[in-house]
Amino acid sequence: MNLPEAGALLAAECARYTELGWMRGTSGNLSVRLSDDPLRLAVTASGLDKGELTASDVVEIDATGAPVSEGALAPSAEAGLHGRIAAVSGAGAVVHVHVLAPVLAAERWPGGVELRDLEMLKGFGRAAHDDLVTIPVVRNSQDMQALGDAFEAGWRADTPALIVARHGLYVWGSDLRQARHRTECLEWLTRFIIEA
């Protein structure tokens, strides 16, 4: 996939999340893998209304989140965490949304949000009757190295999500569609345990 193709996909995907109310204001950011070796991602540009992106509102970054070339647009302020997640997990796409339920769940269970015996776990890539699925929670930081270290310390290959406390949700998958399906299911799951 080249950068303009990735940009068109990311813009369309952001519009869907905005419709759901999960990218309020200028919140949220998405990335998709462009190449493996060296690792390159297309990430949404920083500070824009994510519901109004065009195919050119993306930036090519390396595994550290740094732009690979000079350009007018800055990559997402959270590009470094996208790069780290993609590098560690092998994900093809990473979603970050400011959806409320996971953040509320992390406020209630700051040591990790536990889910068990719920059919929607299947949509998250787990069995409905898995013993226990724990979504890791990390403290918020403006330092992407610190956030990346915290992510990596709690990372498990079978749990493609991370909640950043008082901030938002990260979910990843093999491509943008799988990451979206997982995000939608995890939003349902965390809303369920909050409301239950």
Ligand SMILES: CSCCC(=O)C(=O)COP(=O)(O)O
């Ligand atoms: C009101 S959004 C604050 C920044 C943030 O958390 C976010 O997700 C958007 O940052 P970006 O640099 O990707 O626009």
Ligand SMILES: [Zn+2]
């Ligand atoms: Zn954010």
